[in-house]
Amino acid sequence: MQEQTKGIILIETKPNLKFKLTAESIPIKIKGTDENSVQMSFQNHNNENTSFEKIKGNVNYSYNEENNALTLEIEDQDSMMEGISLNLKIPKQTEMKIKTENSPIQLKYLEGFQQIKCENSPITAKEINGQIIVSTENGPINLRKCTGNFDINSENAPINIEESTGENFKIETENGPINLRKCTGNFFIKSENGPIKLEESIGDNYKIETENGGVKSKTNSFLSGNIKCENGKILFDTSKTKEGNFSLESSNGNTVIIVNKDKKINLDAQTNYGALNIDLDGKITKNSTNDKKNIKVEQENAKINISAKSEYGAISTNEDENFSFSFDSNNFKSYINGYMKMVHNLIGNEHLKDFVNVFSAKENKAKDKTKEKVSKIVIKVKDEIEKNLPNKKIIIDGKDISQAIKDKLEKVTEKLQKEEKQPEKVEEPSSGENFSEARMKILQMLDEKKITVEQAVKLLDALK
Numbered sequence: 001m002q003e004q005t006k007g008i009i010l011i012e013t014k015p016n017l018k019f020k021l022t023a024e025s026i027p028i029k030i031k032g033t034d035e036n037s038v039q040m041s042f043q044n045h046n047n048e049n050t051s052f053e054k055i056k057g058n059v060n061y062s063y064n065e066e067n068n069a070l071t072l073e074i075e076d077q078d079s080m081m082e083g084i085s086l087n088l089k090i091p092k093q094t095e096m097k098i099k100t101e102n103s104p105i106q107l108k109y110l111e112g113f114q115q116i117k118c119e120n121s122p123i124t125a126k127e128i129n130g131q132i133i134v135s136t137e138n139g140p141i142n143l144r145k146c147t148g149n150f151d152i153n154s155e156n157a158p159i160n161i162e163e164s165t166g167e168n169f170k171i172e173t174e175n176g177p178i179n180l181r182k183c184t185g186n187f188f189i190k191s192e193n194g195p196i197k198l199e200e201s202i203g204d205n206y207k208i209e210t211e212n213g214g215v216k217s218k219t220n221s222f223l224s225g226n227i228k229c230e231n232g233k234i235l236f237d238t239s240k241t242k243e244g245n246f247s248l249e250s251s252n253g254n255t256v257i258i259v260n261k262d263k264k265i266n267l268d269a270q271t272n273y274g275a276l277n278i279d280l281d282g283k284i285t286k287n288s289t290n291d292k293k294n295i296k297v298e299q300e301n302a303k304i305n306i307s308a309k310s311e312y313g314a315i316s317t318n319e320d321e322n323f324s325f326s327f328d329s330n331n332f333k334s335y336i337n338g339y340m341k342m343v344h345n346l347i348g349n350e351h352l353k354d355f356v357n358v359f360s361a362k363e364n365k366a367k368d369k370t371k372e373k374v375s376k377i378v379i380k381v382k383d384e385i386e387k388n389l390p391n392k393k394i395i396i397d398g399k400d401i402s403q404a405i406k407d408k409l410e411k412v413t414e415k416l417q418k419e420e421k422q423p424e425k426v427e428e429p430s431s432g433e434n435f436s437e438a439r440m441k442i443l444q445m446l447d448e449k450k451i452t453v454e455q456a457v458k459l460l461d462a463l464k
Contacts, residue, residue, distance in 0.1 A: 009040040009056075011063050011070065016112075017094045018069040025076040025102045027085040032092035032109040038070060039089040055084060104139075122157075132166075140176075150185075158194075177213070195232065214253065219321075229253060233313075236306070238263060239321045243303035254313040257306065258321055264302040269315045270294040277316035 061072040107125040128146040135153040146164040154173040166185040187206035195213040205224040214232035223244040237258040282299035
C-alpha cells in the first residue's frame with residue numbers, strides 16, 4: 001500500500017529489507033525503526049518555488065514485494081531540489097546500498113550490511129551495527145558508537161571514528177587525517193598525506209602506515225603493533241600497555257617512546273643519522289659506527305618488546321604521559337636534523353665560517369663575495385640531499401637549508417655559552433679563542449675522529 005499526504009510517502013515493506021538509494025544534491029537523514037515500512041518525508045527550507053508536487057517529479061521509487069527490495073532514485077532536474085532535504089525512516093534491519101553526489105548523509109540505528117559511496121559530501125553514522133563499507137572522494141567521514149566490520153576509504157577528507165567496536169577496521173585515506181578514539185578491534189590504517197592518531201583503544205593488533213604525516217599511538221592496550229612512517233614523527237605511549245611486541249619504523253622523523261620507569265620493557269633502538277636519547281635501566285648494549293648507532297636495553301621479566309628504527313630521525317624515551325608534539329606534514333626540520341652530519345661534511349669547517357659571517361652580519365653589510373659563496377654551498381647541499389631522498393615528494397628549499405643551519409649555529413653558540421665542563425678526553429679550547437673558533441675546533445675534532453659523536457653532541461647539540 002502506498003500513501004501520499006502532506007509531503008510524506010509511505011511504503012509498507014517486510015523485515016530484512018533490501019534498499020538501494022541513488023541521490024544527487026539533497027541532504028539525507030536515515031533512521032532505523034522497529035516498523036516494517038519506509039517513510040519518506042521532504043522538508044522545504046525556504047524554497048518558495050518548489051511544491052511537493054514538483055518534488056515528486058524528481059523522485060522515482062519502486063518496491064518489489066516478492067524480493068522485499070526497494071529502489072529509490074532522486075534527481076535534481078533544473079536545480080529543483082535546491083533547499084530540499086529528505087528524512088527517511090526504514091526498518092532497522094535493512095541491507096542498504098547508497099550512492100550519492102553532493103548529498104550529505106546521516107545514518108542512525110541501523111543493523112545489517114551498509115554500503116555507502118559518496119562524492120563531495122560528509123557522511124555521519126551513529127549506532128550502526130553490521131558490515132560497514134564507506135567511501136568518499138571529497139567529504140569527511142564520522143562514525144560514532146558503531147559495531148561491526150569496517151572498511152573505510154577516503155580520498156581528500158578526514159576520517160574520525162569514536163567509541164566503536166569491530167573485529168576488523170580497515171581504514172585508508174589519500175589526503176586527510178585519521179583519528180580513532182576509544183575503539184576496540186584489530187586495525188589496519190593507511191594514509192598517504194595526513195597524520196594518524198589511535199588513542200584510548202584496545203585490541204589484539206594494529207598496523208599503521210603513512211607516507212607524509214605523523215603517527216600518535218597513545219594510552220592504547222594491544223598485544224602487538226607495527227608503525228611505519230616515511231616522513232613524519234612517531235609518538236608511542238606504553239602507559240596502558242601490559243604486554244606485547246611492537247615495531248616502530250621511521251625514515252625522516254623523530255620517534256618518542258613514553259615509558260614509565262616502573263614498567264619493564266626490552267628496547268632495541270637503531271638510527272643511521274639521528275641521535276639516540278635512551279634513559280632506561282637494565283642491561284644495556286651499545287654499538288656505534290660512522291653511519292649507524294644501536295642501543296639495546298634488556299630488563300628482567302619484561303613483557304613489552306619494542307623495536308625502533310629510524311634513518312634520519314632521533315629516537316628517545318620520555319616519562320611524561322602528557323608529552324606531545326605537532327604532527328604537521330612539513331617534517332623538513334626533522335629531516336635536516338638527521339642529515340646535519342652529512343651537511344657538516346659537505347660544507348666543511350672553512351665554509352661554516354662563511355655561514356657564521358653571513359648570519360651574524362646585517363644584510364646590508366654582508367659581503368657579496370661571502371654571500372655568493374654561501375649560495376653555492378646551499379645549492380651543493382640541496383642537490384646532495386635531493387639525490388639521496390628516499391621519497392621524491394619532499395620539496396627541499398635552499399632557504400630551508402640556510403635557516404636550518406642558522407638555527408643549528410645559534411643552538412651551538414647557546415650551548416657553548418652554558419657549558420661549564422667539557423666531556424672527558426676532549427681538549428678544551430684555549431681561553432683566548434672566541435666562540436666561533438671553539439665551534440670550528442670541536443667540529444674539526446669530530447671530523448678527525450678525535451672525539452665521538454656522543455661527546456660532540458654534548459657540545460654542539462647538533463644531532464638532537
